[in-house]
Amino acid sequence: MLVVTTEHVMGHRVTEVKGQVFGVVVRSRGLAGNIMAGLRSIVGGEITEYTQLLEEARRHAVDRMVKNAHQMGANAVVMMRFDSAEMGQTMSEIVAYGTAVILEKLPG
Template identity: 45%
Template sequence: MIIVNTSQIAGKEISEVLGLVRGNTIRARHVGQDIMAGLRNIVGGEVKEYTQMISEAREEALKRMVSEAEKLEADAVINIRFTTSQVMGGAAEILAYGTAVKIG
């Protein structure tokens, strides 16, 4: 499966557009992570606990999007984008989306 954030794939010709595919996950903060984040907020620096949580969520959303594309028998997903939104206090949704295509 080829995954790109561009509308074309270098050296490839798109023969069919299969449609929008997406994958999402919602992650909530953990009390232990909040305590560490609070301490980092006092002394400054990267909040590694949240960086890891968001990175893992992004990977999960991407996997789910690819799974949806595979069900359509796509060869690639183009125009990949990520978006984040807060769904409630302490929880955020990560959404990955793109266009599933066949390569001729």
């Protein structure tokens, strides 16, 4: 399934809008990860434990959004965006959302 952050896809036209789709993931780093991240924050630099957590959460959020779009009968998601929030002090919520559509390739 094509997922784009743009409203239009070159060489295609939207023939039907299926509606809003989203995928939500809430993740928590375990105690050991929080301790390692805390130690790294003292020294400074990238906290790879959290980077990996957020990258994985984004992938899962997109996968869930695509699954929802597929269930709606769409073949693409346009205007895809991410949103995130912290829940408590140890959890992160990642949301992937966009508009599920039917795209048709233009002749030529």
